[in-house]
Amino acid sequence: MTTTLREVTKLFGSTAALSSIDLEVKDGEFIAVLGPSGCGKTTLLRLLAGFETPTTGKIEIDGVETATPVHVTPPEKRNIGMVFQSFALWPHMKVKEQLRFPLEHHKYLSKELHQRKKERVSEVLQMVGLQEYADRMPNELSGGQKQRVALARAIAAQPFLLLMDEPLSSLDAELRLDMRKEIQTIHRKTKTSIVYVTHDQSEALAMADRIIVMNQGTIEQIGKPREIYNTPRTEFVATFVGKANMVPGTWSAEGFSPFSDPSLLWSSIQTASPFMKNGTLPVRPEQFQLNQEGNGLEGQILHSQYQGKEIHYLVDVKGHQWTVHAPAHNPLPIGTQVFLVPVTTRELS
Amino acid sequence: MQDLKRTEQKGTAARLSSFSIHPIWWRKIFIAVSLGLLLLVFVLPIGRLIWLSFTEETGGTLRHYLQVLSEAGTWHVISNTLWMAAGSTIMALILGVLAGWLVTYSDIRAKPWIHVMVMLLFIIPSYIVTLSWTQLLRSSSWFSNMLAWLPGNAATLDLYTLPGMIFMLGLSHYPLVYLFTVAVLRKIPQELLWAARASGAGSMTVFRKLTLPLALPGIAGGGLLAFLANLDNFGIPAFLGIPGDITVLSTAIYQEVAGYGPSAFSRAAVLSVILGVIALAGTVLQWLVLRKSKQLETAHEDTRPRFSLGSWRLLVEMAVWSFLLFISFVPLASMVSSSFLPAYGVDLSWDTITGANYHFILFENEKAQGAIGNSLVLALTTAGTALILGTMVAYYRVRRPSSLTRSVEIVIGVPYALPGMVLALAMIFAWMEPIPGWNPGIYGTIGILIIAYVTRFMILQVRGSITALMQVDPSMEEASHIFGAKGWSKWRKIMLPLILPGVLSGTLLVFLTSFTELTVSSLLMSTGNETIGVTIFDFEQAGYTQYSTAFSTIIVFLMLMSLLVLLLVHNYWKKKVGNQ
Numbered sequence: 012m013t014t015t016l017r018e019v020t021k022l023f024g025s026t027a028a029l030s031s032i033d034l035e036v037k038d039g040e041f042i043a044v045l046g047p048s049g050c051g052k053t054t055l056l057r058l059l060a061g062f063e064t065p066t067t068g069k070i071e072i073d074g075v076e077t078a079t080p081v082h083v084t085p086p087e088k089r090n091i092g093m094v095f096q097s098f099a100l101w102p103h104m105k106v107k108e109q110l111r112f113p114l115e116h117h118k119y120l121s122k123e124l125h126q127r128k129k130e131r132v133s134e135v136l137q138m139v140g141l142q143e144y145a146d147r148m149p150n151e152l153s154g155g156q157k158q159r160v161a162l163a164r165a166i167a168a169q170p171f172l173l174l175m176d177e178p179l180s181s182l183d184a185e186l187r188l189d190m191r192k193e194i195q196t197i198h199r200k201t202k203t204s205i206v207y208v209t210h211d212q213s214e215a216l217a218m219a220d221r222i223i224v225m226n227q228g229t230i231e232q233i234g235k236p237r238e239i240y241n242t243p244r245t246e247f248v249a250t251f252v253g254k255a256n257m258v259p260g261t262w263s264a265e266g267f268s269p270f271s272d273p274s275l276l277w278s279s280i281q282t283a284s285p286f287m288k289n290g291t292l293p294v295r296p297e298q299f300q301l302n303q304e305g306n307g308l309e310g311q312i313l314h315s316q317y318q319g320k321e322i323h324y325l326v327d328v329k330g331h332q333w334t335v336h337a338p339a340h341n342p343l344p345i346g347t348q349v350f351l352v353p354v355t356t357r358e359l360s
Numbered sequence: 361m362q363d364l365k366r367t368e369q370k371g372t373a374a375r376l377s378s379f380s381i382h383p384i385w386w387r388k389i390f391i392a393v394s395l396g397l398l399l400l401v402f403v404l405p406i407g408r409l410i411w412l413s414f415t416e417e418t419g420g421t422l423r424h425y426l427q428v429l430s431e432a433g434t435w436h437v438i439s440n441t442l443w444m445a446a447g448s449t450i451m452a453l454i455l456g457v458l459a460g461w462l463v464t465y466s467d468i469r470a471k472p473w474i475h476v477m478v479m480l481l482f483i484i485p486s487y488i489v490t491l492s493w494t495q496l497l498r499s500s501s502w503f504s505n506m507l508a509w510l511p512g513n514a515a516t517l518d519l520y521t522l523p524g525m526i527f528m529l530g531l532s533h534y535p536l537v538y539l540f541t542v543a544v545l546r547k548i549p550q551e552l553l554w555a556a557r558a559s560g561a562g563s564m565t566v567f568r569k570l571t572l573p574l575a576l577p578g579i580a581g582g583g584l585l586a587f588l589a590n591l592d593n594f595g596i597p598a599f600l601g602i603p604g605d606i607t608v609l610s611t612a613i614y615q616e617v618a619g620y621g622p623s624a625f626s627r628a629a630v631l632s633v634i635l636g637v638i639a640l641a642g643t644v645l646q647w648l649v650l651r652k653s654k655q656l657e658t659a660h661e662d663t664r665p666r667f668s669l670g671s672w673r674l675l676v677e678m679a680v681w682s683f684l685l686f687i688s689f690v691p692l693a694s695m696v697s698s699s700f701l702p703a704y705g706v707d708l709s710w711d712t713i714t715g716a717n718y719h720f721i722l723f724e725n726e727k728a729q730g731a732i733g734n735s736l737v738l739a740l741t742t743a744g745t746a747l748i749l750g751t752m753v754a755y756y757r758v759r760r761p762s763s764l765t766r767s768v769e770i771v772i773g774v775p776y777a778l779p780g781m782v783l784a785l786a787m788i789f790a791w792m793e794p795i796p797g798w799n800p801g802i803y804g805t806i807g808i809l810i811i812a813y814v815t816r817f818m819i820l821q822v823r824g825s826i827t828a829l830m831q832v833d834p835s836m837e838e839a840s841h842i843f844g845a846k847g848w849s850k851w852r853k854i855m856l857p858l859i860l861p862g863v864l865s866g867t868l869l870v871f872l873t874s875f876t877e878l879t880v881s882s883l884l885m886s887t888g889n890e891t892i893g894v895t896i897f898d899f900e901q902a903g904y905t906q907y908s909t910a911f912s913t914i915i916v917f918l919m920l921m922s923l924l925v926l927l928l929v930h931n932y933w934k935k936k937v938g939n940q
Contacts, residue, residue, distance in 0.1 A: 060838075087842070093839070099835035113844060116843055165842075168843070
């Protein structure tokens, strides 16, 4: 009872949107596919939906082979639901008609739901808190309400797999936080597998059971949110998810010497083996401490942005420009000479 | 690379052996067959026409050209045509740009109504507008009497002259320039102009350096379209030029064919090629000019007024409305009043008013009754065929954009870009004997008119449906697939309700254009298959002005009714779905 992709490649002309992707989505799992625009995450979702044909490889949903290069099950014959980036509510249908549509057409509708379509409509409306809006037209709804209807429509037929294509990107910041809770609640209640595509790492970290970080058509890292954030395995994951600064240097048994400076040794620090091999240390902005004296990496403050609870500094260290977040109670003016030290290992992980 | 190719070939071979014919091959066959049919119906007739102008029984020849071009009359006709088209284009440009600029940028009131009034003259067939003006200016009308009081020779205004034809064509086609001007002016973002003002440019500099260069391609495009429409027009040269003995290319072709001379068809073919070449030059020029205006396409339309007329507003409004009412309603009123006269030349009064002309048209004259029936059948068949085929083409054009679908659109557009008289002649050559030695007997029946109309007006539906489909986001359709509906249920429940209002305005345009068509039918009709346009033309030529005006009044009334219905449907739809 899983959804699997085996060595799936998708070429558009001669450019590879996806190259050799292997992935397994477990029953009831919430997977976030995270990456910058153009990384192939939307192509991945459209392959799962059946809007694209894989160039090589195959896809199984709920144990049914749904896509190979020669045979593709069309979207309407897959056991899926989908929330679109633009909501894609049909402008000529009332809210209740939107929700009734999958109940009338979905091929995998259970016998039980088949007999109580009307009740099901009010059930899902209640789930998203829109009982009073059943007779509204889409143009009479706010952005957040449209999103809820789109969500309700996607789960109405109880699909095996729910696909979400950046569903929150057209909402404003505050509404987005609200809708995260909504989606989490729905996931808890329905226990449907979810593949959620986003470019916002905080959405992925907040909601997903596992995150897939993608870049240029390949998977950079798969892991639980904590693993992705705390122990990135590639430079891309470290910089994209954690906004880490990549410090060059030498690894030895005792610790890490930034810029291979023997007078500096950061001991009791750990990182993933790929970084140890090529002699770098990813340090997230909040993992640096700025001292005005003492033994540390010497640098100069280039910019500072006051953010309320903290200040974001841009520090020049030997030609590298690194971001450091420091508490706001002791502001440092531009041009100040500072010494960078990593906070202790305990706080690092 | 070599290896890759070989494995690909092997792959194809393997697939071929496992299925008798792979679906991909079915698709290729389908595409090839429909492309072949398209070329056959839309392009081949024109090829035949050109071929015929260069051949005679004994083989290829330039004789027809040499003969036609050596006649002084031909050059006179060509010069008439160019003067007529150029003069009326200039008039259309002046009126169209002025009206477009006032409606988009000024704070004049009741803009939607001005828009409707401008478009009215475009929707009513030009021969009916001309008929109404001839009624306004006939020697005993109140208007002529009024003009007689004025100093000078104003009373001798004569429409049956070259300037008269230019005037009528300019009036009929300035809405084209107006439409293009409005579209391009609205697309110029106001912020651009503000940015120039903030950079220190005065309003004249802004106009010279920004508005003008940005608007020029659109305005020029509209002007060239008006030029093509002027070339193509047959109604005005036929109603004014034939009695006034001023021949232009479209009437010359008609008279050649109607005259049945010994080499009538060859001569007509030569004249058609000349007219076609002039039109083609215009089309290419228009395409080149419009290609430049592409950069404004993404900008959204800004309909806020940009300058205030101030204390002049009322005066300008009065001038605009007097003009609009005078050029359309006043002549139409003369036409309606003529239609109630017992005979031509009688003055209208309570004693002379009669409904006999209407009774004659609707209940007595078999030809008129037949014409209404024929035109209705033609318009319904053409609109229905175009609705289905045109929307299919539009769907592939929008959802699968490729060089193939783009060329399909161009091919379908060819018969509409050509002057109607040229297309009509091409239709005769193509369908008299589609395959040498086989005459299916289409020519001489209503069948050839249906084929000609579908060929000519299909592009109107394709464009209308493309516009409608572009407004439906692909995700609407994808959502219907995701939630289990495809094929007929997808179209019935999702696609049709979403595109139908837009698609139907295209269909209505096809319907109205076919319903009142004159040019093509004047050449292709046969006894018993007369259309409304031809019948009105015949009444007028035979001097039965009371019948031609009565018939025209009925047609205008029917057209206004159907537009009203469309407007109501649209309003109902907007209320239901809202402006998204």
